[in-house]
Amino acid sequence: MAAALALSSPALANSAMAQGWPDRPVRIIVPFPPGGSNDIIARQLAEALRERLGQPVLVENRAGAGGNVGADSVAKSAPDGLTLLLAAPGPLAINEHLFRAIPFNPQRDFAPVALVATVPIVLMVTKDLAVHSVAELVAMAKRDPGKLAFGSSGNGSTNHLAGELLKAQAGIDIVHVPYRGAAPAMTDLVGGQIQMMFDNMPAALPQVRGGQVRGLAVAGATRAEALPDLPTIAESGVPGFEAEAWFGLVAPAATPAAALTRLQEACGAALADTALRARFAQGGAQAGTRLGADFGRFLVTEREKWGRVVAASGATVN
Structure with missing residues (x-):
């Protein structure tokens, strides 16, 4: 009875979950087809996370609507930390400004895990x-x-x-x-x-x-x-022109804090590893350094920046 009461404490329950999590394979959803930069980065990260999480990390491509299809599937998936989204700026920072409507809210429906790479x-x-x-x-x-x-x-x-x-x-x-x-x-x-x-x-x-x-x-x-x-x-000859890509890992918003912490720690260790950094560099990518709340603040600034770019360009998608 005492043990049951002890585990009713949120902190202890989170600790117990962190120790046993993940107990099943983890899926990374790439919202674009195979062969592109998003897919390449995802598969390199998946291999590095498998070693640190002790479970298979599978990459699944769900393309469509500028990344919205795959992002929406993760936003509506079970918030257990086992289904993640690795996306370029489109679904996380651009599409809300570009499309008339999208089926998820990039600010409310995701919890930031890591800025994986800049490209x-x-x-x-x-x-x-x-x-x-x-x-x-x-x-x-x-x-x-x-x-x-x-x-x-x-x-x-x-x-x-x-x-x-x-x-x-x-x-x-x-x-x-x-x-x-x-x-x-x-x-x-x-x-x-x-x-x-x-x-x-x-x-x-x-x-x-x-x-x-x-x-x-x-x-x-x-x-x-x-x-x-x-x-x-x-x-x-085009002064002031600047555009850069990045890839960020997020989880469904209601994912337990313990799972998020475990994911952030695993990503931090993977992105600091010289072998993964070298693989990224071979393809022209640089490993990210922002985790959790720091990555969340980065997303806010990116949404603001790309919102201005979309407005200035006049680009829209029905």
């Missing part, structure tokens, strides 16, 4: 396009308004909004072609069905290095270590 965005063109710089691309777009098409991993993705931002800041008319993920968009870029694309470094790097596409610039404030010869878009 430079690369502007690429098909190798047969007769441009070798951002200035030449902008000039071509101004000569032939509406003739150049840029692909993205879907409406509301960071590579979509990077294109919208370029349209607004460079004063050009280029056509957005949304795909169900970055991988099929890249396939069409390589094949010449679209002329240009912004994509995250882990997926873009092998294509640029292999010569399948031509890298023109990176979208961040500084050059990327993985492609140091590529200038930034800002230094290529």
